[in-house]
Amino acid sequence: MMKMKELYDLNHTMARKFLEQFEYPWQALDGIGQMILDLASNLDDEYEQIADQVWIHKSTQIAKTANLNGPCIIGAKTEVRPGAFIRGNALVGENCVVGNSTELKNVILFDHVQVPHYNYVGDSILGHYAHMGAGSITSNVKSDKSLVVINDRSHRIKIETGRKKVGAMLGNHVEVGCNSVLNPGTVIGCETSIYPLSCVRGVIPEKSIFKSQDDIVIRKDSK
Template identity: 40%
Template sequence: MDFLEPDAFFDMASFVHRDVFAGCKYVWDVLGKISGYLEHHIEPNVADLKYFRRPLPKTVVMWRGEILEGGFEIIGGNVTEGKFLVSIGGEETYEAAVLWEGSVLWDEAIFIGPGAVVEPGALVKGPSIIGAHTEVRQGAYVRGQCIVGTGCIVGHTTEMKTSIMLDGAKAGHFAYIGDSLVGREANLGAGTKLANLKIRDQTIRVMAHGTRIVTNLRKFGAVLGDHAEIGCNAVTNPGTILGRGCQVFPLTSVRAGYYEPNSVIRG
């Protein structure tokens, strides 16, 4: 079933962490590989911060392998476009990561990429990778076992766990991303919920082209192919597989199963 392989959903030519998908027969198989991949590939860079499990008492900047508590000016700009400007010792750069006062890092097993911004009230648990020029907004909760690509948005009060967001994926407001894969430039409208656990707590099965496939996963949210879009306050049921370019109308409860690329799904 080539149409369920990772390459059918994602263009990973420029995705730094594409190797996590190596050997996956079905696209969702990668969910069981995230932990092992992070264990061997994460390069934590926050150990010198010294403030864990409590809000940062002051804004800090990460630049050239150092964590700076002063000597900088935050000018600002568009984070995901790589245009968030910081002046350090008179030198202006878009490659400095900013951890705002009031943000929380839970432990040391975290990598924050160049130009990323973590806003006040956001909480990040390891092991997690936050990619370059990614914005983790106020109140966001990254619960661990997460790989977030370049130029992504983990939005206001958005929660994610055991998930991958490819480059440019955005979940700007009030979303839940549980045990899910969000493709390149895919967008989750405000209030989107990628539900990951069946009410009867069963192994999740996927219906694709008339064949029911056992995933061997108790928790499995959704797969959103590249450029998929979900309207506000929509919910995908556990085991929803959206091909590239699919569109989901607002307020829709999406039945589990496989949807061909460019499908339009209405409530």
């Protein structure tokens, strides 16, 4: 469950045409900034440019103490709370929450994504209705600075990304518990829940509950 079409409903992001060309989501990370600039050239009158390479929908709520850097587009009815720091290369969808002291960098957030409290999200793609609990972060660089490898232990598959920086790929409706760390190259399948205080790495199956790296169970309500 690592492919773009398996993780995401592309009907819920402005990046649909851009993302459709990639088999795996991390392949899109290099082009996010240019993709945002291309989208900006065709935005309708409901968007306004508030700073250099920063466009927001007129219904978006931006706190006075939020810091927004481009390239960046923020969709309709999204809330950017006090102290939020968008470093650039960020496409934020509609009805999202970018919370207090949350930092975004080189990311795509689909519609209805919530990163509401003290989150760091870098070099990552978060699917429709993904939610990160307070204090949970994406770690995007390995401690030895080597290139990130996507590791699916259950299927004994390893994929070289060729990138030093890869955060987390969260499928639709993923729930990440508070104060969890998603290690570089983590991929979490749709409708999976991560226990609070977890240290997550590799590929986690869809419709599962992650209790620990060696205790992952399939949800009872999955079909």
